Amino acid sequence: MNTHALRFEHYVNGRFIADTAATIEVRNPADETVLGQVPDGDVALAEQAIAAARAAQDGWAARPAIERGQFLHRMATGIRNNAEPLARTIVLEQGKLLPLAQMEVGVTAEYLDYMAEWARRIEGEVITSDRPGENIFLFHRPLGVTVGILPWNFPLFMVARKVAPALVTGNTAVIKPSEETPYSACAFARIAAEAELPAGVLNIICGRGRTLGAALVGNPAVDMVSFTGSSAAGSAIMANAARNTTKVSLELGGKAPSIVLADANLDQVAGILRASKALNSGQACNCTERLYVERSVCEALAEKLANAFNSVSVGNPLGATPVEMGPLINRTAVDRIQSLVDDARQQGADVLAGGSGSAAGQGYYFAPTVVSGTKPGMKILEREVFGPVVMIDPVDSLEEAIALANANEYGLTSSIFTNNLTSAMRAINQLKYGEVYVNRENFEAIQGHHAGVRRSGIGGDDGKHGLYEYMHTQVAYIQS
Numbered sequence: 288m289n290t291h292a293l294r295f296e297h298y299v300n301g302r303f304i305a306d307t308a309a310t311i312e313v314r315n316p317a318d319e320t321v322l323g324q325v326p327d328g329d330v331a332l333a334e335q336a337i338a339a340a341r342a343a344q345d346g347w348a349a350r351p352a353i354e355r356g357q358f359l360h361r362m363a364t365g366i367r368n369n370a371e372p373l374a375r376t377i378v379l380e381q382g383k384l385l386p387l388a389q390m391e392v393g394v395t396a397e398y399l400d401y402m403a404e405w406a407r408r409i410e411g412e413v414i415t416s417d418r419p420g421e422n423i424f425l426f427h428r429p430l431g432v433t434v435g436i437l438p439w440n441f442p443l444f445m446v447a448r449k450v451a452p453a454l455v456t457g458n459t460a461v462i463k464p465s466e467e468t469p470y471s472a473c474a475f476a477r478i479a480a481e482a483e484l485p486a487g488v489l490n491i492i493c494g495r496g497r498t499l500g501a502a503l504v505g506n507p508a509v510d511m512v513s514f515t516g517s518s519a520a521g522s523a524i525m526a527n528a529a530r531n532t533t534k535v536s537l538e539l540g541g542k543a544p545s546i547v548l549a550d551a552n553l554d555q556v557a558g559i560l561r562a563s564k565a566l567n568s569g570q571a572c573n574c575t576e577r578l579y580v581e582r583s584v585c586e587a588l589a590e591k592l593a594n595a596f597n598s599v600s601v602g603n604p605l606g607a608t609p610v611e612m613g614p615l616i617n618r619t620a621v622d623r624i625q626s627l628v629d630d631a632r633q634q635g636a637d638v639l640a641g642g643s644g645s646a647a648g649q650g651y652y653f654a655p656t657v658v659s660g661t662k663p664g665m666k667i668l669e670r671e672v673f674g675p676v677v678m679i680d681p682v683d684s685l686e687e688a689i690a691l692a693n694a695n696e697y698g699l700t701s702s703i704f705t706n707n708l709t710s711a712m713r714a715i716n717q718l719k720y721g722e723v724y725v726n727r728e729n730f731e732a733i734q735g736h737h738a739g740v741r742r743s744g745i746g747g748d749d750g751k752h753g754l755y756e757y758m759h760t761q762v763a764y765i766q767s
């Protein structure tokens with residue numbers, strides 16, 4: 288396959304369209320070099336892609352589900368056959384380490400296969416009627432044209448996460464990748480084309496959120512918007528979609544708390560957090576941001592964490608020296624995190640490890656950082672950091688830890704580290720979060736259901752429940 292790895296062309300109605308007026312610069316976050324320019328698609332492009340998806344939808348939905356699933360399997364094979372160039376593209380445009388990018392490619396293929404396997408498993412219901420001689424049937428029907436709007440942190444996997452459930456259930460899709468990481472999505476489009484996906488079933492177009500993204504979301508011909516990204520953009524998308532009563536599924540930000548009880552294995556906790564923060568430079572929505580630790584072990588854990596974080600080697604993922612953590616996505620992220628850490632420091636918090644980012648021109652790096660002594664009202668405690676920073680503070684009881692964990696507007700993921708089953712169950716029952724991990728964090732399973740509450744979202748991805756988001760029910764009453 289020629290992925291044309293670092294060239295973006297819109298994929299609309301089965302054709303690749305080169306946009307000569309490419310105006311969005313894409314940089315390698317590891318060294319700030321310019322990788323290329325990509326187009327900022329306009330309203331006309333959005334309309335063209337939606338029209339193509341609309342025209343293809345009836346024919347696509349009319350195919351047996353097993354046939355739709357076969358296309359997904361073929362795309363999975365295409366992904367596996369191109370694993371190395373795809374992983375390299377991910378590293379170049381997003382900055383994660385090569386092993387994680389390779390894992391992302393593998394999970395992308397697995398996700399396509401997993402959703403394809405639902406083809407024979409979508410079942411309706413026969414409901415008992417109150418009327419003599421009547422049968423009531425419940426069907427699950429495709430919604431129609433779906434729009435997927437993606438973040439940059441898993442730029443290839445996110446395409447599959449939106450495309451696979453949409454397509455297997457008989458919908459067609461228009462995907463807008465993040466303008467920070469468009470090349471992985473374009474490579475996905477080439478694989479879809481090679482799998483001979485019928486024209487218009489999948490369309491992948493590039494542009495900024497406020498222009499192309501808003502045009503897609505606000506288009507009355509769209510039946511569902513599935514969005515993963517920040518809570519602020521999620522609210523704007525929901526308001527825009529509301530004008531046409533378009534269904535939304537929103538996977539938004541998080542501020543994951545982890546509770547550590549005194550009986551936990553502290554070395555294990557420090558190791559898990561080190562790995563989780565280094566993993567994608569902390570840019571995963573389910574990485575711990577706040578640690579609430581039983582007072583008797585808090586200082587010991589803080590010391591272990593500081594040592595662990597100080598020992599992480601940071602640098603260019605494709606450089607000559609192997610590293611354990613790469614850069615953040617862009618300069619804005621470095622500056623934003625720096626200002627959160629500085630603000631906490633000025634208000635009396637202690638920075639136990641790290642605390643600073645790289646200077647301009649050196650790539651977008653931020654040292655793994657441990658902050659203690661935070662107080663309610665500090666921005667770092669309330670806002671999503673989305674980087675390699677963790678706050679650690681003592682608590683006097685499990686109840687206090689749960690109350691502090693819940694005292695936040697986000698509700699995506701949470702964790703507890705303990706060997707006491709009763710404490711773990713109490714936390715599971717009382718944490719107001721879409722996910723609770725016990726003695727681990729990161730990653731969710733493709734057969735689970737990744738879904739936040741409160742400002743973390745509405746609806747969700749993955750598993751049976753994520754799949755059923757892409758269908759509406761239809762009830763038939765048959766009187767004999």
Ligand code: NAD
Pocket residue numbers: 436437438439440463464465466494495496497499500501504515516517518520521523524538539540541571572671673699737739743744
């Ligand atoms: P972002 O919200 O800035 O952008 C995400 C996408 O939305 C981009 O494609 C962008 O162009 C588009 N967009 C922005 N404003 C828009 C608008 N008004 N209308 C239509 N489209 C618009 O997010 P990001 O910086 O790319 O990603 C990081 C965020 O994503 C973090 O908050 C993180 O927690 C969240 N995230 C959540 C999950 C989850 O599963 N809940 C997973 C990954 C990332």
